Amino acid sequence: MDDVAIVGGGPVGMLLAAELGLQGVRPLVLERLVLPSEESKAGTLHARTAQSLDRRGLLEAVGRSSGGSVSFHFSGMFGLDLGAVAEEGVSIVGSPQAWAEQVFARRAAALGAEIRRGQEVTGLVQHDDHVVLTAGGRELSARYVVGTDGARSTVRRAAGIPFTGTPARVAALMGDVRLLDPYGVPPGYTRTPRGWIIVWLNPAGHSRVTTYDFRAPHADRQAPVTPEELREAAEHVLGRPVPMAGARNLSRYGDAALQAETYRAGRVLLAGDAAHVHFPWGGQGLNTGLEDAFNLGWKLAAQVRGHAPDGLLDSYHAERHPVAARVLWNVRAQTALADPHPSVDPLRELFAELMGFEEVNTYLSGMISGVHTTYDVGVPGAGRMAADLVLKTGDGPVRLVELLREGRPLLLDLAGRDDLVAQAAGWADRVDVVRAAADHPADALLIRPDGYVAWTSAAGAGHPLADSLARWFGRPRG
Ligand SMILES: Cc1cc2nc3c(=O)[nH]c(=O)nc-3n(C[C@H](O)[C@H](O)[C@H](O)COP(=O)(O)OP(=O)(O)OC[C@H]3O[C@@H](n4cnc5c(N)ncnc54)[C@H](O)[C@@H]3O)c2cc1C
Numbered sequence: 001m002d003d004v005a006i007v008g009g010g011p012v013g014m015l016l017a018a019e020l021g022l023q024g025v026r027p028l029v030l031e032r033l034v035l036p037s038e039e040s041k042a043g044t045l046h047a048r049t050a051q052s053l054d055r056r057g058l059l060e061a062v063g064r065s066s067g068g069s070v071s072f073h074f075s076g077m078f079g080l081d082l083g084a085v086a087e088e089g090v091s092i093v094g095s096p097q098a099w100a101e102q103v104f105a106r107r108a109a110a111l112g113a114e115i116r117r118g119q120e121v122t123g124l125v126q127h128d129d130h131v132v133l134t135a136g137g138r139e140l141s142a143r144y145v146v147g148t149d150g151a152r153s154t155v156r157r158a159a160g161i162p163f164t165g166t167p168a169r170v171a172a173l174m175g176d177v178r179l180l181d182p183y184g185v186p187p188g189y190t191r192t193p194r195g196w197i198i199v200w201l202n203p204a205g206h207s208r209v210t211t212y213d214f215r216a217p218h219a220d221r222q223a224p225v226t227p228e229e230l231r232e233a234a235e236h237v238l239g240r241p242v243p244m245a246g247a248r249n250l251s252r253y254g255d256a257a258l259q260a261e262t263y264r265a266g267r268v269l270l271a272g273d274a275a276h277v278h279f280p281w282g283g284q285g286l287n288t289g290l291e292d293a294f295n296l297g298w299k300l301a302a303q304v305r306g307h308a309p310d311g312l313l314d315s316y317h318a319e320r321h322p323v324a325a326r327v328l329w330n331v332r333a334q335t336a337l338a339d340p341h342p343s344v345d346p347l348r349e350l351f352a353e354l355m356g357f358e359e360v361n362t363y364l365s366g367m368i369s370g371v372h373t374t375y376d377v378g379v380p381g382a383g384r385m386a387a388d389l390v391l392k393t394g395d396g397p398v399r400l401v402e403l404l405r406e407g408r409p410l411l412l413d414l415a416g417r418d419d420l421v422a423q424a425a426g427w428a429d430r431v432d433v434v435r436a437a438a439d440h441p442a443d444a445l446l447i448r449p450d451g452y453v454a455w456t457s458a459a460g461a462g463h464p465l466a467d468s469l470a471r472w473f474g475r476p477r478g
């Protein structure tokens with residue numbers, strides 16, 4: 001019997017496999033595609049994902065990072081500066097999804113994950129102490145199953161987890177085409193009284209063309225898109241012909257905003273698009289899924305290895321469900337603002353003015369890029385991602401992110417607090433202690449494997465370190 005079976009080897013499934021591997025659990029990944037997909041829906045990773053990837057030494061491998069001021073949009077209104085909220089120098093990362101998936105798959109395999117391709121999971125039955133999956137017509141068992149099998153998740157359905165929210169009202173089409181009059185089409189995001197056309201122009205080759213038609217949602221989400229359909233949609237939105245040829249990578253999608261009501265049902269968990277889907281405003285879907293994987297990996301590994309405290313695995317839903325709910329909320333707001341009806345014009349103008357205020361700009365940029373994500377860890381002043389401090393240790397200077405690469409929790413003693421180090425002795429097998437000097441106001445920090453601060457000495461006497469150690473890492477030994 002496998003400890004963990006991950007159904008769906010997309011980017012989220014592969015990253016989760018790598019995270020489990022880092023914690024010494026060797027998962028089985030079941031992926032229905034025989035070969036990795038070469039199509040990249042997502043191309044943008046945001047600052048919080050970049051921070052998490054940096055804490056695993058994966059940031060450079062996934063794509064090209066940009067720092068400093070980066071202009072970004074809210075509902076197609078440019079004016080946000082993602083650089084204003086980037087905490088560690090990376091404002092955005094250009095990372096084609098298919099490439100990131102391969103990077104994660106290689107890491108997962110190197111850490112002992114078994115990746116089986118051409119294995120479509122068609123059935124799932126839960127028992128008290130294991131789950132039986134049907135894959136490729138054969139049965140196999142695992143102690144835990146994670147569905148990372150995308151928006152139409154078989155795992156979610158088989159586990160009976162409701163996927164609820166708001167239905168689609170917009171029909172989106174996307175394709176790569178040769179524009180025969182490339183300079184007759186406006187580049188970038190264009191809103192007309194009939195919808196949107198988004199063009200990433202490549203005059204000499206294939207340009208990516210996307211249309212948002214607000215008349216009605218797609219009658220059949222699964223129907224193949226024809227080149228003629230994309231051409232007609234572009235003409236409808238723009239109000240004039242858009243000559244094009246050589247269409248490829250055609251796809252259709254909608255703006256349904258749906259979320260799994262629970263991310264855990266017994267021994268079955270969900271992550272990524274299997275847990276939440278929405279319109280791609282702001283490029284937030286994959287980012288949210290990857291952060292799910294960073295949150296779930298160490299918790300599920302602790303559960304499998306038998307040292308998880310009560311409630312640790314359930315804290316995955318408690319922490320991640322609200323994050324995706326907020327993403328769905330901001331995406332719904334962006335779609336409402338994008339409505340092509342002229343009555344929405346003044347609202348957009350007002351919103352654009354508001355975006356000019358620094359506080360509004362920071363608020364929206366922090367939301368889209370994920371850097372405002374904090375978890376309720378029960379300790380005042382804790383719950384944020386630990387900043388990448390430069391630590392002066394007895395062995396020389398080291399960046400905090402480098403100490404997190406092994407995925408082990410850290411007690412950071414920054415003020416020679418022997419009393420705190422002594423309190424952590426019972427967790428020495430699970431929690432590393434690092435004594436250093438750093439430019440930080442707290443005497444000590446307890447940092448989880450996902451890089452979030454679980455406890456800080458600044459919280460005061462009512463919040464003993466031992467309580468937090470037990471809450472996240474189980475009972476002391478000895
Ligand atoms: C046009 C567009 C642009 C986007 N841009 C961005 C962006 O810039 N940034 C961003 O963060 N997000 C973006 N997204 C969203 C992003 O693409 C998704 O959130 C992402 O693909 C989710 O990854 P995943 O691993 O959860 O699921 P998926 O990528 O859907 O992977 C699921 C995997 O499971 C496999 N599978 C499915 N069913 C089974 C089964 N029964 N058995 C075995 N295997 C199975 C599939 O073959 C697939 O490999 C965009 C989406 C769209 C549509």
